[in-house]
Amino acid sequence: xxxYWGVDLGGTKIEGVILSASSPDAVxxxxxxxxxxxxxxxxxxxxxVRLVDRLKAETGLQPQHIGFSTPGTFDPARQxxxxxxxxxxxxxxxxxxxxxxxxxxxxxxxxxxxxxxAEATMGIVPDIVPDYQxxxxxxxxxxxxGGIVVRNxxxxxYKRPFVLNGLQGLxxxxxxNILEENGHACYCGKRGCVEQVISGPAxxxxxxxxxxxxxxxxxxxxxxxxxxxxVASQTVNRLLEFFGRGIATIINMLDPDAIxxxxxxGNIDLLYTEGVERARKYVFNSRExxxxxxxxxxxxxxxxxxxxML
Numbered sequence: 193x194x195x196y197w198g199v200d201l202g203g204t205k206i207e208g209v210i211l212s213a214s215s216p217d218a219v220x221x222x223x224x225x226x227x228x229x230x231x232x233x234x235x236x237x238x239x240x241v242r243l244v245d246r247l248k249a250e251t252g253l254q255p256q257h258i259g260f261s262t263p264g265t266f267d268p269a270r271q272x273x274x275x276x277x278x279x280x281x282x283x284x285x286x287x288x289x290x291x292x293x294x295x296x297x298x299x300x301x302x303x304x305x306x307x308x309x310a311e312a313t314m315g316i317v318p319d320i321v322p323d324y325q326x327x328x329x330x331x332x333x334x335x336x337x338g339g340i341v342v343r344n345x346x347x348x349x350y351k352r353p354f355v356l357n358g359l360q361g362l363x364x365x366x367x368x369n370i371l372e373e374n375g376h377a378c379y380c381g382k383r384g385c386v387e388q389v390i391s392g393p394a395x396x397x398x399x400x401x402x403x404x405x406x407x408x409x410x411x412x413x414x415x416x417x418x419x420x421x422x423v424a425s426q427t428v429n430r431l432l433e434f435f436g437r438g439i440a441t442i443i444n445m446l447d448p449d450a451i452x453x454x455x456x457x458g459n460i461d462l463l464y465t466e467g468v469e470r471a472r473k474y475v476f477n478s479r480e481x482x483x484x485x486x487x488x489x490x491x492x493x494x495x496x497x498x499x500x501m502l
Contacts, residue, residue: 195220197247197255198500199240200306201262203229203278206236208243209496210251214313216490216497221251233280241293259299259502260290261306261495265361274361275380277335299502304331304364304454305339305355306498307488311452312341312353313501316489324449327353328364328442333455336367336387340446355502367391371438389434392456399427413460428462435463436470443483444476450484454494458487 196211206227210220225243228235248254264276266287273281290298301309308329311317317327329339340356340363356363367387368380375384376394388394392409399405399412403423407415415424439451453463464485472481490497 193253195253195255196500197244197258198496198498198502199243199258199260200303200496200499201236201240201260201278202227202495203263206239206243207496208247209500210247210253211497211500214501216314216493220253221247222496223247223250227278229278229280233284236278236280237289237293240290244294255294255296257297257299257502258290258294259301259306259499260286261303261499262286262300263303265302265365266300266357267361268357269360301355301357301498301502302337302339303495304329304337305341305357306496306502307331307454307494308339308341308364308452308498309353309355309501310490310494310498311454311486311488312343312450314490314497315494316452316486317450319489320486321450321484326446326448328446328448328451330366330439330451330453330458331455332390332453332457333392336391336455338364338366338442340364340448353501366438366442369438369441371434386434386438390431390438390457395427395431398430399423402426409457409460431457431460432462432467432470435467436472437474439467440471440474443471443481444474448483450486452486452488454488 198209200207204227205224207224209222212218212220263278264273267274271285272283273286276282287300308327312327327341331337341353342356343353344351368385370384371386371389372384376388377383378385378388399407412424412427415421416428468485
């Protein structure tokens, strides 16, 4: 039986899946174990091997390849991981170590790339834009990330979509473009990057600076909808305006057929209406935006399904 194997390497959980086809309905098995990242890099490797061995034992299947969704980026030039919030992975030759330990070729991509690939192959994009050429996947939550998926549609049969990782593994990383000059400092070493303006924590920080109170984004949205909280209105307006500016840069550069917005903030309906309207001011040919802005179909399954599609 042909099978697709994917592993989503998270900070607290490692999830593995085997699919019999490129469909969310084709799950053969799906299991999770704890990452236990505090035990160090070698322990994470051992946990991955343990999970893959369990999948083999319970299904009798053997992988030919395994895809991994990772909390950071694999730098092809350095052959090492970087920008991982699971910091013990940074600087480590994760791809080579996994291939050696598992005995099969492996492919790595970050969580935003895997979201984009999953939604482009088996999620919302084929339902709405079946003849797409380029998809940009966005994660807006605790952080802000992005991923690019491309498909050759110039002649049939169409080629399977692929992730555009880039020379340094930075393809799609719009979260660290500068959006607000002299803005808040970021761990990346810059100030005012997208993540420090329109991520959930950044917006909550802005609300507290003005209002003096700690509120979650859910509470801020409720306050905005009530019409009785001026600071909530300012916070939501900040989100919409800077989202428009940031995403217009992506449209000007990639002109994607679809943009899929994952993460907690992707549930804010205003992004798909007023947020897109704000982008219109900054898009080169601003009379119309034909790019489709879509909510993801696969939810938190996108990471592991996208890994399998690598």
